Amino acid sequence: MSVVTAADVEKASGVLTVGQRDVITPLAADRAKELGIKIERSSQPSPAKPPPVDLSSKPPRRGAAPVVLNAPTSTLSGALYRRGAGVPPALQVDNLDAAAPADPRPAAGVIGAGHVGAMTALRLAETSLFSRVTLVDIVPGLAAGLALDMGHSASLRGFTTRIEGSAELSALAGADYIVVTAGRPRQPGMSRTDLTGVNGSIVTAVAQGIRLYAPDSVVVVVTNPLEEMTHLTARTTGFPPQRVIGMAGVLDSARFCSLVALTGVARPQDVSAIALGSHGPEMVIPMSQATVNGRPLEEALPADQIDAIVERARDSGAEVVKLLQKGSAYFAPAESAAAMVIDMVRESSRVQAACVQSSGAYGLEDTRVGLPVRLGRRGVREIVALALTASERTALAKAASSIAARVREMG
Numbered sequence: 001m002s003v004v005t006a007a008d009v010e011k012a013s014g015v016l017t018v019g020q021r022d023v024i025t026p027l028a029a030d031r032a033k034e035l036g037i038k039i040e041r042s043s044q045p046s047p048a049k050p051p052p053v054d055l056s057s058k059p060p061r062r063g064a065a066p067v068v069l070n071a072p073t074s075t076l077s078g079a080l081y082r083r084g085a086g087v088p089p090a091l092q093v094d095n096l097d098a099a100a101p102a103d104p105r106p107a108a109g110v111i112g113a114g115h116v117g118a119m120t121a122l123r124l125a126e127t128s129l130f131s132r133v134t135l136v137d138i139v140p141g142l143a144a145g146l147a148l149d150m151g152h153s154a155s156l157r158g159f160t161t162r163i164e165g166s167a168e169l170s171a172l173a174g175a176d177y178i179v180v181t182a183g184r185p186r187q188p189g190m191s192r193t194d195l196t197g198v199n200g201s202i203v204t205a206v207a208q209g210i211r212l213y214a215p216d217s218v219v220v221v222v223t224n225p226l227e228e229m230t231h232l233t234a235r236t237t238g239f240p241p242q243r244v245i246g247m248a249g250v251l252d253s254a255r256f257c258s259l260v261a262l263t264g265v266a267r268p269q270d271v272s273a274i275a276l277g278s279h280g281p282e283m284v285i286p287m288s289q290a291t292v293n294g295r296p297l298e299e300a301l302p303a304d305q306i307d308a309i310v311e312r313a314r315d316s317g318a319e320v321v322k323l324l325q326k327g328s329a330y331f332a333p334a335e336s337a338a339a340m341v342i343d344m345v346r347e348s349s350r351v352q353a354a355c356v357q358s359s360g361a362y363g364l365e366d367t368r369v370g371l372p373v374r375l376g377r378r379g380v381r382e383i384v385a386l387a388l389t390a391s392e393r394t395a396l397a398k399a400a401s402s403i404a405a406r407v408r409e410m411g
């Protein structure tokens with residue numbers, strides 16, 4: 001018995017006669033189909049084969065022309081490449097890149113390849129709005145491995161964004177949008193403010209990298225405690241206020257809308273509400289802006305039920321942490337961070353909540369707090385003036401002053 005290879009097929013003309021018990025490799029069968037060669041089995045012993053190639057010789061240099069074992073000098077078969085043979089220089093990725101026209105789509109970066117970061121990167125890539133998404137994590141190999149794995153799903157999901165991974169912040173060079181998720185998640189029993197010390201030093205280091213390698217980027221901060229980390233990022237990068245935005249309001253609003261929908265009053269997407277103030281105890285969900293299918297929410301649900309839902313939305317992060325025992329929420333946070341960046345690229349006219357610098361809006365001065373905004377390609381396009389009630393304005397002002405006190409405390 002012998003093995004019939006593609007090379008044997010290529011040497012044949014018209015018909016290739018093989019022994020009855022010979023093994024025909026799938027590649028040989030493919031090649032025979034391509035060349036129109038018929039493979040026939042006979043009762044005769046296998047035809048003599050050339051001696052095997054010495055595989056102990058030196059491996060080819062990286063980037064050198066491919067070595068094809070037993071191949072004739074004629075044109076190489078497409079089948080050989082499909083089956084993982086060496087790729088000719090013209091088809092190697094680096095050379096393709098050099099030859100490709102510049103991709104006009106923006107580039108995104110995600111710092112921290114943990115639960116939130118990895119999911120955010122994938123969500124961004126899946127839109128195909130970006131030329132590349134670069135994932136960076138301090139743990140060697142983590143971002144590169146995840147990026148490779150995600151990239152393998154491109155043909156299945158049908159996206160064209162390239163996903164790269166690195167342990168170096170310099171890989172973010174040229175990024176237009178950066179999502180910061182680096183840090184430690186909250187552990188059970190740990191308050192958001194407990195995290196300030198740990199995550200403060202991580203975020204400061206990361207922000208220095210952003211300033212150096214992606215000085216024109218728009219930064220979305222996800223790391224908690226959110227308001228403090230957004231403030232630190234803004235201070236360290238020195239970027240203008242519209243280019244440093246905290247992600248919290250989108251998540252808190254989404255949680256509230258989903259919880260309202262759980263009552264059965266409407267589908268989640270038919271509930272509209274906006275969570276302002278802080279990503280924590282001072283969250284403010286103005287009922288003057290909350291609707292179900294366009295009708296005031298207060299007409300659809302009793303006040304005590306709405307209050308209970310507001311409270312549950314406010315504590316949702318802790319509720320998830322308690323159930324998980326290890327780590328914190330990431331599906332909805334990642335979806336929210338990605339939604340903000342996508343809105344920027346699409347110049348969506350949607351009003352959404354984000355932690356931004358207010359310079360006079362809602363009577364607030366020099367505070368970073370959750371406010372309604374419209375986002376655009378360069379970050380915050382405008383802070384939207386909603387017709388809040390007097391008590392809602394007061395609650396917002398209280399939230400802003402608590403945040404300002406925490407930021408002062410942080411130093």
Ligand code: APR
Nearest residue numbers: 112113114115116117137138181182183184185222223224
């Ligand atoms: N540079 C880059 N990456 C870092 C750095 C750093 N200096 N320090 C830590 N990281 C990485 C960790 O290696 C880890 O992979 O950040 C990642 C954080 O991932 P997880 O621990 O899985 O945390 P995650 O659930 O993603 O939450 C990240 O988002 O929602 C917030 O409260 C959450 O602050 C937390 C952040």
